[in-house]
Amino acid sequence: MSEDAHGLPPTSSVRRWLVTTNHKDVGILYVVTSLFFLAFGGVLALLVRLQLWSPGAGLLSSMSYNQTVSAHGLIMVFWFLSPFAFGFANYVVPLQIGAKDLAFPRLNALSYWLYLASGLLLGASFFQGGTFAGGWTMYAPLNVPVYTPQIGASTAVLALVLFVASVTVSSVNFLTTMHRMRAEGLTLRRLPLFSWTILLTVWMMLFAFAALLAALVILSSDRLLGTTYFTAKAGGSLLWAHLFWFFGHPEVYIVFFPALGVMAETFQTFTGRRIVGRKWFIAAMVLVALQSFTVWMHHMFLTGINLQIKTLFMVTTIGISLPFDLMVFALIYTLIKGRVRFTTPFLFSFGALMLFILGGITGVFLGAVVLDYEFRGTYWVVAHFHYVMVGGVTALVGGLYYWFPKMTGKMYDRTLGKVHFALYFVGFNLLYFPMFLAWETPRRDFFYDPAFVTEHRLATVGAAILGVSFLVMFYNLSKSLVAGEQADDNPWAYSTTTEWALPSPPPLENFPDAPSFSSGSLRFGRGAADGGERSEATRASSDQLSGGGEQADGLRASSDQLSGGGERSEATRTSSDRRSDGGVVAHGETAGGADNGEDHASIWPFAISVAAFFTFLGLSGFERGELVPGVGGLLALSSLVLGVALGGYSLVEMARERFEGPTGPFGESWPFDGIENGKLGVWIFLASDVVLFGAFVGSYVFIRVAHGWRDWHALVPEAHVPLPGLINTYLLLTSSFTVVLALVAAERKSRRGLVAALAATFGLGVAFLVNKALEWQHLFHVHSEAFPHGWELGTNVASSTFYLTTGLHGAHVVVGLLISLYLLVRAWNGAYLDDERPVEYFGLYWHFVDIVWLFLFPLFYIL
Incomplete structure (x- = not known):
């Protein structure tokens, strides 16, 4: 099976997907894997709803129900929501900012494989006496072995540690890329709104997940080594709540911001207008990202915190809703002033806006101390939480339909797409709205007042309809991938970002030549800044191609125009002739074959992740510093030794491997001009480490x-x-x-x-x-x-x-x-x-x- 000049096998080969480091391949891997975890978590949700068909014990035993509820929450929050969004981020952000790849391609592949390894580790926990059963928030002291003694519970905690490692690697990579590798002339002010949401999301992830890592390392130590943090009589349980919710509330925005970016992009595309008040929209997002770290204690109003502090956090909670009001009104006014086209992506984005409005309003209730005393621990919280989080999923599903033609080169079935939306929207509201009516149902408990049987049965029917809607989606996309009509390079009349100026799917290294916005237009090649020739199709202003202006009709750049057809500059012509080798030029640099181009293949990220899986699986066999007795302990020790040996070898080989990633000079780098990628990556990693040690010192x-x-x-x-x-x-x-x-x-x-x-x-x-x-x-x-x-x-x-x-x-x-x-x-x-x-x-x-x-x-x- 032949490989290209960069060592990549064809996409039909399994080996291609094991060794690839290309950001588009990694994005596809993230999307496909996250959809698998959607199905996994969805099946668990259906089991919960079947249990709640009638009050009292039913399909599941008490412990099985607790494990099902806990695993459903963990899978959906960690292994589906954010990875689904970052599948799009991996694929789209480098295209939108004019980069050939992310700054550290092998680290990008490593982040995906660590994510998959962590998910498989969580799956393995089901076969170790049962997975974690203390709720997805893992409140202390339920998270220690006295109350959750299963080995699988420790494995689930370690799976989360491995997941956070994946997030940290990805965060360093994205922040370095987005601050150092934007195309010439693409300032932060001109950055597309989806890329803006990803940039802010990754900054939040860098610090929020470091706090979670501290909590998980301490919890792992309590479970595996016998330390006594969360069983301490003075402050142990409250310490977990502080650490978890310092992560947990920013996580709401970490999940929702990419969905907000999808909504902004699709609203612009399908109304033919820029977002109303774009600069204020961006300012509001920045303000929310900063405020998200100042509201965590509103999750702790029922604890013994004094009233003055509770009042302060009630104020910050209400305050953070104000920038969201601005963003919601900006989206609504964009619809009013534009000409709406009711495509499938738009329908899902519009549905997400309506669901989020209801979720946000009901959340404000919980921000009031007095009302929180009444609603906390009830299905009001469950309903609000899902209207926000699954409301975000709604927009991300719209993003899947929006970028599906770009990612695959095929068009989805439009009729089935609208059928999917109809079933989804009906099922969603039938599932979650009755929970507001049955709000007195205790959370995470299958015993409830028989007076609410009707509401719970409606919710169960809604869950079935919602599940069927996703079956329609899977059928639609899989059928379209195999036999769908060929998609235009730009199937949307008023798309506003750079990825739509490329073939569908884009070539390996994205651009026929170095993109530039410095002349006020999207241009390619050595003469871009000086006004070199370009095809009519690429004559869209930089504002239009970055979400900064109203869309003209001229952005219909075909693959022929961007890969050799039509008029183009000499630099562009030279680059497209070389594209069969995967080479692209960056600001006039030659990048022909494997000798001086970029590499896209490495097996070592996959190998390191396999090693991490066995290492963490082995660690789960320890309790209070000793191996569990019997065959289980022997298997754990063998797994640990294998993992450490393979991990050490793989790390050394990855360090020794000759691998050429993206090389400069790049375009816009503010505020890190003059700092090359490697140094910035180290600085960003150390910033997260500051939070990690800060959380440990703060805990002490x-x-x-x-x-x-x-x-x-x-x-x-x-x-x-x-x-x-x-x-x-x-x-x-x-x-x-x-x-x-x-x-x-x-x-x-x-x-x-x-x-x-x-x-x-x-x-x-x-x-x-x-x-x-x-x-x-x-x-x-x-x-x-x-x-x-x-x-x-x-x-x-x-x-x-x-x-x-x-x-x-x-x-x-x-x-x-x-x-x-x-x-x-x-x-x-x-x-x-x-x-x-x-x-x-x-x-x-x-x-x-x-x-x-x-x-x-x-x-x-x-x-």
């Missing part, structure tokens, strides 16, 4: 204050003295100095100096870990009247916070040592003298680890 402070700041000392043995921490402080500060010396040596092309400095850094890091291990060993075996069994991880909450927080820092040191060892081996062979950037990136990471220790030392050794 929260629990200590809840326990009593001075009383805390009674939980710590006298043998816990500052000296080991002080020695480690000097070791790390010295290692930061040696890292600086390594960079200086690389810049001066001194191989001996570089090797010596890296070796010194490695040695100091090892000394830090040895000193830490000796300290821990001493504390483990402290024997006194207060601590007859030593001071171990689970002795008390003080030992738990000390070992876990400093242990997380130690894990970062271990990662740094592995990187430094790799750099050392390569430097010994003469690397980094001509390109010192890897040493600089390592230095940024290592300095961050050292700075974190400067905060941990006084907290855990002095105060």
